[in-house]
Amino acid sequence: MISKQGNKSMKKCYICGATIVKKRVDVEIEGIVVKKVMTEVCSKCGEKYFDTPTATFIQEVSSFVKSKKPQLLHRG
Numbered sequence: 886m887i888s889k890q891g892n893k894s895m896k897k898c899y900i901c902g903a904t905i906v907k908k909r910v911d912v913e914i915e916g917i918v919v920k921k922v923m924t925e926v927c928s929k930c931g932e933k934y935f936d937t938p939t940a941t942f943i944q945e946v947s948s949f950v951k952s953k954k955p956q957l958l959h960r961g
Contacts, residue, residue: 896925896934898927898929898930898932899932900927900930900932901927901929901930901932903927903928903929903930904927904928904929905925905926905927905928905934906925906926906927906928907923907924907925907926908923908924908925908926909921909922909923909924910922910924910926910933912924912933912943914943914946914947914950915946915947915950915951915954916950917946917950919943919946922935922939923939924936924939
């Protein structure tokens with residue numbers, strides 16, 4: 886959702902309607918923490934919105950970790 890404020894477009898959260906802000910956050914993916922990922926976050930409820938390249942990266946990391954987890958767990 887996008888609203889106009891003066892000449893600037895501001896994105897609004899689909900969950901609560903508050904303003905979306907860009908910021909860096911830590912993202913946990915299958916137990917792995919990726920630090921300082923640039924994303925858009927709702928200033929009120931904290932809902933995160935990832936752009937396509939970031940979402941693709943998260944999916945790739947998740948798939949990789951899932952495929953390697955059994956090997957890592959059986960090392961001893």
